[in-house]
Amino acid sequence: MNYNWDWGIFFKSTGIGSEIYLDWFVTGLGWTIAIALAGWVIALLLGTLLGVLRTVPNRWLAGLASAYVEIFRNVPLLVQLFLWYFLVPDLLPEPLEIWFKQDLAPATSAYLSVVLCLGLFTAARVCEQVRTGIQALPSGQIAAGYAMGFRLPQIYREVLLPQALRIVIPPLTSEFLNIFKNSSVASLIGLMELLAQTKQTAEFSANLFEAFTLATLIYFTLNMGLMLLMRAVEKQVAVPGLIAVGGK
């Protein structure tokens, strides 16, 4: 292939101010982390709540949670993002709409949209994992809880959730990594996160392969780091003798 490799490209000037291309990747990584972490907070809180609701002995609450999961899991992420970014602001009352579209900096309104979108989307997936975690516990646990004189909320708080959440740490880790990778959809609404900066570097420098190679390495290193972190968390919270978590 007739390609002109130039690995020094990252240290060359972008022609804008005094920035070099590497600066763009650093800025982009910052946005990627900011999107993913904020989205993860929403996903974890809402997802756990929904996961609990799916298992409670109330048909309406369980049905509501399961409808949520079906909607958010079955609509493509990109479609959801465009709805949140382009459609939802138009449905707001006019002063709010103008505030969102014109008074907020464009990066802020795009950030809010993508965090909300990723948070709600990932919540549906977290919900399913929390649900399976709860259902994986022996049904005798609930009965034992009642026998102890606990009320249902207490059973969830003191008996079911502490065990279920520990069981689902490995699948939650993969959702945690997914939200970092999925954050790249933000590049399509003009938020300059890692993928957007990569594409911009590729366009400006015409060194496409170098730019995407670096982006691949950054995503890979980031996700490896997160995975190791989550393994450490899993070990840290393991209760010896309760469930065989992370070891024999």
Place this chain on the structure above:
Amino acid sequence: MTTSTLSRAVAVALAATLLSAPTLAEELTGTLKKIKQTGTIVLGHRDASIPFSYFGDSPQQPVGFSHDLQLKAVEAIKQKLAMPELKVRYNLVTSQTRIPLVQNGTVDLECGSTTNNVERQQQVDFSVGIFEVGTRLLTKKTSGVADFADLKGKNVVTTAGTTSERLLKSMNADKQMGMNIISAKDHGESFLMLESGRALAFMMDDALLFGEMAKAKQPADWAVVGTPQSFEIYGCMLRKGDPAFKQVVDGAIAAAYQSGEVTAIYDKWFMQPIPPKGLNLNFPMSAELKKLIANPTDKAAEQL
């Protein structure tokens, strides 16, 4: 291909042009050889660069100003290779894929709305220029924006990866304009940002702005304003170091310029209703483009 094989290919091509008498069968090299052997030429095109290269009425057949010039080159190649039955295959490219697809041999000739610039010349060769644009602003007539100075502290949208994006960011850095720059993923989305009130103005190549304006719900509400911040020459992309192929392509385009045929092609795409909606861009030929047609060049605008 390594540099040594590349230079050897160049040397062979040069030797072929210099040594062989034109009437004798030349040793074909590079793209021409590939086309002769496969009986097919692969044309790179865009899906929404109106009116340069886009899908008009049919989702299989690209049309447009650049596409018409691309077909001129195909005619010349048919003659050069004496292959009237040469098959044409289309390959859709995006702004991200166009350079690698030309380099790796998937696409033989890409004509769309690709700016010829110094960075890209490191990767590919360009034909003589096929169009020249100025980068300007599209805004609502009632917005009060007449030129770039009016954009201080305002929201401005442009399409990601374009020269306009670079110019806007430089303007912010050099002149402390404090603009909020939105980088949309394509021209359609940029216009959506403008139309939905997220941005006050849309900076882009003027010809493309006229294209977006023609698509608007109320074209009369919009205006293209501002002093051009740069001029850019579009060219067709082909593989680097393939002078024999480039000569045929350049020759075909230059011939269309000399014969005046280009004026008819221009009028067809810029002064008359075009598919799919029968809109008329009403974009008269600029002085810059007239100059380019009079003196064809394969240099970037910044190199002139």
